[in-house]
Structures are given as C-alpha cells and as structure tokens.
Amino acid sequence: MPPRDHWSSRLGFVLAAAGSAIGLGNVWKFPYITGVYGGGAFVLVYLAAVALVGIPILVAEILIGRRARKDPVGAMRAVGGRAWAGVGWLGVGASFVILSYYSVVAGWTLAYAARAASGGFTGLDAAAISTLFDAFLADPTRQLFWHACFMALVIAIVVGGVAKGLERWNKVLMPALVAILLVLFVVALRSPGAAAGFRFMFHADFHKLTPKAWLEALGHSFFTLSLGMGAMLTYGSYLSTKTDLLRSAVVIAVFDALMALVAGLVIFPICFTFGLQPAAGPGLIFKTLPVAFAQMHGGSLFALLFFLLLAFAALTSAISLLEVAVAYFVDERGWPRPRATLGMGGVIFLLGIPSALSFSRLAHVHLYPGMTLFDSLDTLATNYLLPIGGLGIALVAGWRLARPVALEEFRDPRLFPYWHLAIRYLAPVAVVLILLFKMGVVG
Ligand code: TRP
Numbered sequence: 001m002p003p004r005d006h007w008s009s010r011l012g013f014v015l016a017a018a019g020s021a022i023g024l025g026n027v028w029k030f031p032y033i034t035g036v037y038g039g040g041a042f043v044l045v046y047l048a049a050v051a052l053v054g055i056p057i058l059v060a061e062i063l064i065g066r067r068a069r070k071d072p073v074g075a076m077r078a079v080g081g082r083a084w085a086g087v088g089w090l091g092v093g094a095s096f097v098i099l100s101y102y103s104v105v106a107g108w109t110l111a112y113a114a115r116a117a118s119g120g121f122t123g124l125d126a127a128a129i130s131t132l133f134d135a136f137l138a139d140p141t142r143q144l145f146w147h148a149c150f151m152a153l154v155i156a157i158v159v160g161g162v163a164k165g166l167e168r169w170n171k172v173l174m175p176a177l178v179a180i181l182l183v184l185f186v187v188a189l190r191s192p193g194a195a196a197g198f199r200f201m202f203h204a205d206f207h208k209l210t211p212k213a214w215l216e217a218l219g220h221s222f223f224t225l226s227l228g229m230g231a232m233l234t235y236g237s238y239l240s241t242k243t244d245l246l247r248s249a250v251v252i253a254v255f256d257a258l259m260a261l262v263a264g265l266v267i268f269p270i271c272f273t274f275g276l277q278p279a280a281g282p283g284l285i286f287k288t289l290p291v292a293f294a295q296m297h298g299g300s301l302f303a304l305l306f307f308l309l310l311a312f313a314a315l316t317s318a319i320s321l322l323e324v325a326v327a328y329f330v331d332e333r334g335w336p337r338p339r340a341t342l343g344m345g346g347v348i349f350l351l352g353i354p355s356a357l358s359f360s361r362l363a364h365v366h367l368y369p370g371m372t373l374f375d376s377l378d379t380l381a382t383n384y385l386l387p388i389g390g391l392g393i394a395l396v397a398g399w400r401l402a403r404p405v406a407l408e409e410f411r412d413p414r415l416f417p418y419w420h421l422a423i424r425y426l427a428p429v430a431v432v433l434i435l436l437f438k439m440g441v442v443g
Contacts, residue, residue: 004069005162006238012167014248014255017062017226017235019170019316021256022177024105025224027313028285031201031264033216035279038208039201043261045214049221050253053430056422057227057390058249060397063409065236066245067401071327072230075237080396087392088328091230094385095324096344098229100351101377102321103154106314107146107356108286109307111136116303121294129290137359147356148349154318155345158326159338162238166319173312180309181259184266187302193272200268200278201261215437218430219382224256228386228393231320234327244411246419285310322348383438391431398424 007013034042068075073088080087115121121129136142157169188194226232239245267289271278274292278284293303322345329340354362358373367376397406398420410416 004238006240007167008163009167010240010243010248012163012171013235013239013243014251015174016166016170016316016320017232017248017252018255019174020226020231020235020320021224021252021317022174022259023224023226023313023317024102024310025220026256026260027263027267027310030220030224030260031267032279032284033220034201034264035268037210037213037216038205039199040204041206041209042213042217043201044204045209045217046221047257049218049430050225050257052422053218053427054221054225054227055249055253056419056427057222057394058225058232058253059246059419060393060423060427061227061230061232062236062239062245062249063406064393064397064401065230065233066239066241066409067405069237071237071331072233072324073328074331075230075233076392076396080392080400084392084396084400087389087396088230090385090389090392091228091233092325092328094229094381094389095231095321096348096351097377097385098381099154099318099321099325099348101355101374102314102318103150103348103352104143104147104355104374106150106311106318107143107148108136109310109314110149111142111146112286112290113304113307113311116293116300116307119300121290121303122300124290124294126287126291129294130287132290133286140357140360143356143360144353147352150315150318151345151349151352153315154322155341157315157319158322158345159341161337166323169319170316173316177309177312177316178259180305180312181262181266184302184305184309185262188266188269191269191273193274194269196272197265197267197269200272201264212437215434219387219434219438222386222390222431222434223382224260225253226317226320228388228390230324230389230393233393234324235320237327245409246411246415384435387431387434387438391428391435394423394427394431398428 007016064075064079068078070078072091073085076088077085124132157165159165160168188197222228267284268278270289270292274295276288276291289306290303293299296302322341325344326337326340329335329344330337355374355377358365362373365373367373368379371379403420406420407413407416
C-alpha cells in the first residue's frame, strides 16, 4: 500500500474545504430563501446558526477524520465503535445520491456558460429566455451531454489524488471564483438597483421570522457547510495534526458566509435594476438573470462570468462529494485510486441519467407525489440523509469520543468547553428539530 495522501499545506486544506462549502447553495439558494424569509432578520438567524451549530459540527467532522485518518465508514467505526459505522455508510450512500443530481444542475451551468460565450442571450426578451430554458430541460441529448461533461471534469480532478488533484485545482478555481464574484459585485454596486438590493437583503423585518424561518436557517447552515455526510470528515482525514483545527473551521465558515452574502448583493441589485422578481426560486438563475444580461451593456461577458462562477462553485463542491466515495473504496476495499475514481465516477454518471431525463422522457416518474425524480432525490438527501448523518456525527464526537482525546485536538484548551457543550447538547437538539420539522411534525 502506498502511504496515505495528504494536503501539502494548511492553505490547501482551507481552500479545498471552502471549495466544498461554497457551492450552488451559496449563489442560488441563500439569496432566494433570504428574500422569502424576511431579509435582514433571516440573515442574522442564519449567521447565528452557522456559529452555534454549523461550526461545532464542522469541527467534529474534521476532528473525527483527522483522528482516524480514514474514510467515513472506517473513521466512524474507529472513533465511535462498530455500531456507528452505519453513519459512515449513510454518508457514502448520500454522496452517490447527491452527486448524481448535483452534476445535472452543474451541467446546466456549463451549458449556459457555453451559450453566453457565443453571445447567445443578446437581444432576447424574458419570454424567449424562459422558453430557452424549458426547451433545454426537455432535450434529453443535451441534458446527458452536459451531465457527462461535468462528471468527466470531476473525475479528471479527483483521479489526481489529494495534493495533486483536489488541492491543486482548488488553488486555481477558488481564487478565480472570488475574483469573478468581486468583478460582478462591483458591477452590481454601480447599478441603479444597488440601494434597493442592499435594503432587500439587510432590512430586518422580524415579523416574517416564523418558526419555519428559524428551522430553514438552521437547515441551510448545515447544507452550505457540506455537513452530515462525511465530506468534511474525509477532507479532515488528510489534514496534518499540526494545523489549528478550530481556527481553520472558523476561517472556512466565515469564508462560506461571506461568499453567500456577496452573491446576494450581486443578484438582488441586478434584479431591482431590471425590475425582475427577486424571489423567483429555482428559475432565478436560469430564467431571471439572463434577462438582465441580455439588456446590459457588456451583458454577454457578465453572463459568461456569472455562469463560470456557478460552474466553478459546483465543481469544487462536486469533487468533495466524489472524494467521499473514492476514499471508501481506497481505504476499506484497498482499490487503487484510479479504479475507485473512474469506477465510482462512472456509476454516479449512470445514477444521474434518470435525474437528467426527469424533465423529458421520465417526467411521469415520481417518488414523492408532484415532484420530479430530480427534486425527490434532493428532498431525500437534504431533508433526511444529511440531518441524520449530522446527528450521528455530533453524538459520536460528543458522547463516544473520550473528553481528553477530543481535548488534544484543540490548540487553545480554553475554547474546548464551549465546543463540547455545543456538540453534546446544542447541535443534537437542533438537528432533531430540523428532522421533526422536515417530517412535518413541528413548524
Ligand atoms: N455545500 C455545497 C453547497 O453549498 C453543497 C455540498 C457539497 C454538500 N458537498 C456536500 C452538501 C456535502 C452536503 C454535504 O452547494
């Protein structure tokens, strides 16, 4: 067996973990739910959820991974005992489910970037752009083509390994992502809708803050930090014991929250400048924003930048999802990395085909009533698999891992008691609330 791969630097790890966290959840979902749940007040609750629940679970995942130096199944078994390996299994299973449909949406962002590059939105009106998106969804060939392209990119990066694949590409893609976001931010700041956009996001209307909004904020703090399925655990398993774990986790969470806030401050001013509906939901990115790009001076360039931003964000998240499956086959089954990457990447591509066709040939297939297969998988993963996995991780870190052993992983022992309280009580209670809420028992 060759020695286990690891990050070559703390920066490499932080960029890769931030790359996993910063994804479609930041650029698309966060701005949209912020609009629905009352702007500023929701933002405050979301930030509190990240600090009180998100960061403690993030620390727990990295800590379990670093302690065990194994994939999620092996790590949960080593740290929690045999019975807890099931939580790792759930995580590996979730990585297949999530990546299979995540890759389909990521394919849309590639397709739109390609269209923008050829000036394909110029001069179109809102109706034409809407038709364009619907026709694209209904075309099986194009869906599969872009899904295949995206998975090929993910496989090509992951096959290179931790330092020479994941780390090297995150070091290129993450700075590019930040640069693109800042260029778009300047454009948005100079647009006539800037003031309205800022007001929309930061004006705190506490009346809209229903119990549902609190739980939505909690659930999103989870999804956006890639928690609950061992992605951060796997990244932690390649981390040097010299790195300050808590500090890295805080940097990752702050970076992730900042990118979500800036994404909102790009999208809302553009919406208000062109009189578009900010709470348009899933269509916001593909139907609403291209309308603005079609009218804007230099719109084709900004459209290209925006869809590249989305593609990069999706790519750095997707590689963390494939890495979970690969780590399992490498660590537990002793497969060589190329076989695990090509094999599992291929399996995930095949699993994604029904999602890709769920807007055309398979539109009549439902798991949940009234939902496409694509939406059903998203619901299954985010509502059940991730919270259950997160609960297991919190319980193992808080109750199965001996206190002195956990304490060793903290550079500053004064901060340890706060984390320990949060991971033993606060996080499990919060996750159980999310689960009950998603099952419709409360809220
Ligand atoms: N955090 C990513 C986003 O915001 C999504 C993601 C990537 C994810 N890997 C994950 C979510 C693992 C949960 C678990 O889009």
